Amino acid sequence: xxxxxxxxxxxxxxxxxxxxxxxxxxxxxxxxxxxxxxxxxxxxxxxxxxxxxxxxxxxxxxxxxxxxxxxxxxxxxxxxxxxxxxxxxxxxxxxxxxxxxxxxxxxxxxxxxxxxxxxxxxxxxxxxxxxxxxxxxxxxxxxxxxxxxxxxxxxxxxxxxxxxxxxxxxxxxxxxxxxxxxxxxxxxxx
Numbered sequence: 588x589x590x591x592x593x594x595x596x597x598x599x600x601x602x603x604x605x606x607x608x609x610x611x612x613x614x615x616x617x618x619x620x621x622x623x624x625x626x627x628x629x630x631x632x633x634x635x636x637x638x639x640x641x642x643x644x645x646x647x648x649x650x651x652x653x654x655x656x657x658x659x660x661x662x663x664x665x666x667x668x669x670x671x672x673x674x675x676x677x678x679x680x681x682x683x684x685x686x687x688x689x690x691x692x693x694x695x696x697x698x699x700x701x702x703x704x705x706x707x708x709x710x711x712x713x714x715x716x717x718x719x720x721x722x723x724x725x726x727x728x729x730x731x732x733x734x735x736x737x738x739x740x741x742x743x744x745x746x747x748x749x750x751x752x753x754x755x756x757x758x759x760x761x762x763x764x765x766x767x768x769x770x771x772x773x774x775x776x777x
Contacts, residue, residue, distance in 0.1 A: 595638070602641055613650040624648065624658050628758040636664055643667065654762050696776075 611627070613619070627648065636642045642664030649657050663673060683689050740746060 600641065606640055607644050609644055609646045610649060611646070613648065615649075617650070619648070619650040619652050621653060623650070624652060624660075625758050625760060628660055629756050631660070631662060632756045632758065633753075636662065 627646070631644075631646060636644065644662045646660040646662065647657065648660065652658060661677075667673070668676070678691055678693075681691055683691055
């Protein structure tokens with residue numbers, strides 16, 4: 588900050604792409620160990636992004652794993668966007684394999700035809716629903732206030748302790764079959 592306050596602020600800059608691409612030296616032709624990607628991602632999460640340049644890095648792991656010929660890890664500061672906006676940006680940067688000129692599409696859920704209910708019975712049902720929403724909202728607000736004022740969080744294995752931010756992190760991922768995902772989708776939504 589030029590004003591001397593030390594507070595971070597956005598400034599316009601020119602991006603030098605090679606400064607943001609990280610390619611760690613890997614042995615060519617050798618398959619990487621199964622947990623290499625997880626260990627690498629865990630290691631880079633403990634290294635803060637350089638604040639003198641835009642807050643993103645693309646790590647290219649040019650080594651074969653069980654699942655891929657190469658792996659790209661995009662490290663982005665949360666101030667650049669939330670998960671939805673970053674995924675939308677990623678989709679905008681990709682194209683369909685079947686038609687390289689068109690953007691990928693995300694299937695939308697089918698809407699069921701809405702029938703208009705008329706009459707006194709539907710009005711009373713809507714009024715009852717409104718009263719229920721108001722009542723349960725009041726109860727939830729009361730319980731939230733009681734919890735915030737009177738209950739303390741108990742110590743448990745999930746709760747972090749002081750200094751937890753500086754400890755090394757372990758990132759775990761799992762590869763899912765698209766057929767398995769479709770099976771769950773059909774089981775849940777019909």
